[in-house]
Amino acid sequence: MNNKLKKIALIGQPNVGKSSLFNRIAKKRIAIVSDLAGTTRDIRKHEVEILDKDAIMLDTGGIDETNDEIFSNVKRKAVECAKEADIILFMVDGKKIPDDKDKELFYELQTLNKKLALVVNKIDNDKELERLWSFYEFGIDEENLFGISVSHNRGTKRLFEWIADQLPPREEENQLLLKEDEDDFLEEFLNPTEDINKQIDYEDNNEVRVAIIGRVNVGKSSILNALVGEERSVVSSVAGTTIDPVDESFEYKDKKITFVDTAGLRRRGRIEGIERFALMRTEEMLEKANLALVVLDASKELVDLDEKIAGLVDKYGLGTIIVLNKWDENADTFQKLEEKVRSKFKFLYYAPIIAVSAKTGRSIDRLKDKIVEIYDNYSQRIPTSVLNKVIETATIRHALPSPAGNYLRIYYTTQFETKPPRIALIMNKPKFLHFSYKRYLINFLRENINFEGTPIHLVARKKGERDIDEEEIEEF
Template sequence: MNNELKKIALIGQPNVGKSSLFNRIAKKRIAIVSDMAGTTRDIRKHQVEILDRDAIMLDTGGIDETNDEIFSNVKRKAIECAKEADIILFMVDGKKIPDDKDKELFYELQALNKKLALVVNKIDNDNELERLWSFYEFGIDEDNLFGISVSHNRGTKKLFDWIAVQLPPREVVEELNIEDDEDDFLEDFLNPIEDINEQAESEEDDELRVAIIGRVNVGKSSILNALVGEERSVVSSVEGTTIDPVDETFEYNDRKITFVDTAGLRRRGKIEGIEKFALMRTKEMLEKANLALLVLDASRELVDLDEKIAGLVDEYALGTIIVLNKWDENMDTFQDLEEKVRSKFKFLYYAPIIAVSAKTGRSIDRLKDKLIEIYDNYSQRIPTSVLNKTIETATMRHALPSPSGNYLRIYYATQFETKPPRIALIMNKPNLLHFSYKRYLINFLRENMNFEGTPIHIIARKKGQRDLSDEELEEFN
């Protein structure tokens, strides 16, 4: 459906209020808003509803021109985004007089022959309306010039009315004529509503939501661009280019995949200013994700910060792939590099390691295939009969311990949750089962079933116990 919707691009210099307007139209706080110029650096997409008409909103980046490398990339991507859009909202700061840079960019957009509006923000009261006259020198028609204040919600209705006129109305679904189609109506009416809800829930749950995580400047944005096949994230050699997580959804092998390029993380003492928002938003995205690409720079030595970031992946119990980017710049063999990674990240022993080059595209398709495989492992449900047979074999090979002479017995096992797989052992004295035996059972399950890339949780319960204990809640949270 999204491919059929018209696209609206928000273009303008830094700190003119684009992200604030984006959030107001989207009716939720999606983009990070701050007084610091350059908070938004990548293209953010979101489906919006404007006066009962649907569209895709594209929020483009703006950045301090003193940072030449990033600024040139952001401006280039903003123009590319404008070319892709059907409607362009060019936003300026109404508290400043029009400058040549605004005019130059506006005329460049005007030449694209799109529906174009000049949105003058920060017109906070009636007295400031006089400043609108100075913006007529852009050569814009009066009908396409809007003085608004996003923070005070002034003038936005007129703007929204103009946008809605440019958008096609929603298709009207014809009412069902019961007399002409009575049999079909009765059949649909008699179908249980729960079945429909379950189907919708199943389809929604089948989406791969992949967080791309790593420290600054390891190539996360480059990998995102390589995976989706187009430049959606700004790439530069400047550390911390990505601030607001960028998401991009596409289909691969009939599966819907949403990638989230999270902000690069630094040591706590180096997190300053807007990056504190980035860290908070990164954790929010990890809560929503079900898979993670832990990106490491293979051309540099692994450091303790890499291990701490990997700990976040483990904390949120995500299906995981360790991605070695820039491996073509490393002189070590893959085997040597793999040994270093395994030694550093012992707790992610179940995660496959893939060496890629975002620059050349090497192994990017293999990475996509592996993501789907890991998600299937992450969301699989093992039949109870198979699970119990496997656990029984494991206990025969290595008997349950008898702590202080206590006889332990597992009555049966059942998988009570997926994403990640969580298995309950129903037994007589669950509090006496040592964590080392749980670890043995987890490893045995891995030997006999395909759980590559996914954590497995095992808890011990008494018969009839339904709620998790405080210790179990602590373990899962």
């Protein structure tokens, strides 16, 4: 995300339509929209384009003047967000009369000396435009007052034009990349050399998407804040505070790491209302992720739900680190807990286990280093010569079986995909190769090549056979 772009903050009480406007501007459904007040509790960032101009949109949690722990944190973070923004859109419900709470908040924002607009939502028809007169009580100029209906897409054009007027024009690439000989430059741009293509691949390999998963109240948001180094998610002792996943990117060791703080998962029978959307969103994020941090509460006993949640990692074939949060014990007790985790999550035997304390910051730097290391393993491409040597050694140590008298022969081994590593055994009779021997080969590969933290997909196929049957892939 380009941090040099101007930031636009959406501020307002719960259920005034901020998430709907956020989605309208972003041109896709990013924020969860619900009639339930207080659905949005964290700050979401998204790079948007408004009339050919770029900006960063910040959608904040609804501000509600109560003593509730969650909403008091939400208000504080929303105001902090407004202070960092360049443009503030203060949104109110046009079907209600202005109240003192809205006015007080608006006056507080006026003192920040930012570009400020009062957006009156739910003005669904021309007759309801008359309600705008009552909102002049805020002391707002006419050019900064907007009556809109996000659901009916009314009045948004004028609002978008106002926002675009506050944004600088795009910097044209041809102003940044000048050459004396324009013809040579154009030829290079339209027909890039092999070196340029390699650079593009390299940059792609530097993007890491990390999903943070676990059941509710295990400390996922606290871990995200500790990793990023700032309070990015609302942290509360109330289980299920995070509903929308929250993205945050930063640079670390030449990698762009984006954390996705997913909503806490509960047993399906206890998922009600908006949490159903959160569960769907979590799976959507896992589809886009490279790595997963499976967060467990080290201060409590492991339960079956922990195992089911970790199974999502297996489903999506992600690189994995098991994170024991709230860890304040000694090495002896850690070893015992590690044994319990290994017993519970046998299918994640390849995943390293790191004990951290998000509260004290213990081992957070080590966790960052491990994320980079596991991603390198996850995205690595092993030379065919190396794979052939390892597999040849494995077959010499433990010969290929001959099921029902069928002589099996592996011609060569090659890796055909990364993220996760997918390896093909090119052989004469692939359907006769038993899964137990594939497992042996996978384990032998792990002994000789660093695949820590990543699953390995192994498929056997004939010469010249290009299509891969997903059902034939063995994953270990």
